[in-house]
Amino acid sequence: MSSPIVSLQGISRRYGAFEALSDVSFRIDAAGVVGLLGPNGAGKSTLLDVLAGLATPDSGSLSLFGEPLQAGAPYPRRRVGVVLQREFVPDHVTVADYAELFAAIQGVQGGAQRIIAQARLEGRSKLAVDRLSGGEAQRLFVAASLVHSPELLLLDEPSARLDPVSKRELSELLRRVSAKTCVLMATHDLNEAERVCDHCLFILGGRLRAQGSTAELMATSGASTLEEAFFHFCSARLNPSGDAA
């Protein structure tokens, strides 16, 4: 049996008195789209930061691709792609510049053209990134994070601020990518998650409430939609702290 792509055991992370993650454990064994679902402040971004090597857990163990990530150990950046919640591009940077930068950082020959083609921005490569529509920009960011063919792609609310057409396009892109890549995506859009995600993780108050395939989670909770399952597992409106869901 091959090593899991992601494996977390008892991960906790505090910011001062605030416990952002508490004893989180799960593993992802194969490519596909995994949705990270939970209300605002549930710990989704912290969990993604820990997985992206941007934050160090206070306790617990984390392995990527079968290799434990220990403090001070090199992070496998060439095997992971990351799209942040809010991407920033310096002024006047064009689509071509941006694509060239990330292709160069990842050392991928011809990567810039690949990024532009995957983002379907061939006709707009000389345009400044801040002139793109939200959907176009997000396609560019996702394509840039995929240029080195990562085995794990981490996305923090990639469809926020996108219109329905752009959301649908992004979903299709992620479905295509997920044939070879494990995509872990934090999102608030439960319709999108139901459409795209093979598996889901429900997180609330820094604790993992439920995990499994999308169909299993809906069946377990007796829900007909993922939204109903979300409220079943998270009880977000009734108890946002998650202390006694």
Add this chain to the structure above:
Amino acid sequence: MRALWVLARLRVLDVVRSRSATFAFLGLPVLILLVLAAVFGSGHPFEVRRVTVVQGAGELDAAVARLAAYEGVRVEREPELEVARRKLETRATDAVLERGADGTLRVVVGSKDELWGRGVAGLLPHARLELVQLDRLGYVRYLFPGLLCSSVMFAGLFGMGYAMARYRRNAFLKKLSTTPLGRGTFVLAQILGRGSLVTVQAALLLAVAIVGFGLRPTLGGALSAALVCAVGLFVFSGIGFALATLIETEAVVSDVISGLTLPFTLFSGVFFPLDTLPKGLVAVCALLPSTLMIDAVRATLLYGAGFATIVANLGGLCLWGVLTFGLSVRLFRWHE
């Protein structure tokens, strides 16, 4: 009316809640006042007159001692007659004391300084006053190295400090930290990018100074000055880098850099030599990276000094570079 007070209160809290903004708003003006007091506390710098004695002038020691006894007179020695004359031309000195080919002692001053020259010559037995017509653009040439170095200084401070703070604030550094890009590569790229812009800027300034203001640097002098500026850019990029690691926002970084402008300018000899400052302060100012840079560029561009003359300044600048980058690398964080 209530909205007015709430908005005004928020505006105040915006500053008060940030330590660096509070320092920029309250501390910097006081600092600037103290700087001005230190610089001008002993009077106007142009009240001090300088006499450059060309070494080898023989029995001048007694005369030098007599001149130096006067308050407001500074005497310096200069081995090269040509350099001393250039200092007179650029108003870095007010009189040159030299021995002519016929053995006579000469006090050379600009034609507008006849009265002062007569006073100096009157103190020295057998000295003859020589008036020379000084180029009216001479002082502009004195200012040029300071201006050039200020450009380098702010290119380094803003280019690194402002950009780093902005990139961190906007999570661009965070984004880069998710890639295999090393921090050394990132920092070096910032310096190279800014360096190429500064090179064009410096070349343009130099061309204007040569064509418009009669600057006549030697090739060796220009190359030495370019080397000093390159090292200076590295040093001030390091200081900008350190500021960006210590200050949260690009706006405050900008305020702090603007606040540093005046002290750097006044304590580094951009407008006048530093010897008018209190002695203890002169010693401190001489160690500032801006002073090391300006002195070396002035010596090479204006007075034709050789490379050996500026080695100490270059060494001092390199030490500053190591210190600032060492500190910055220790404090550096990709994201908030």
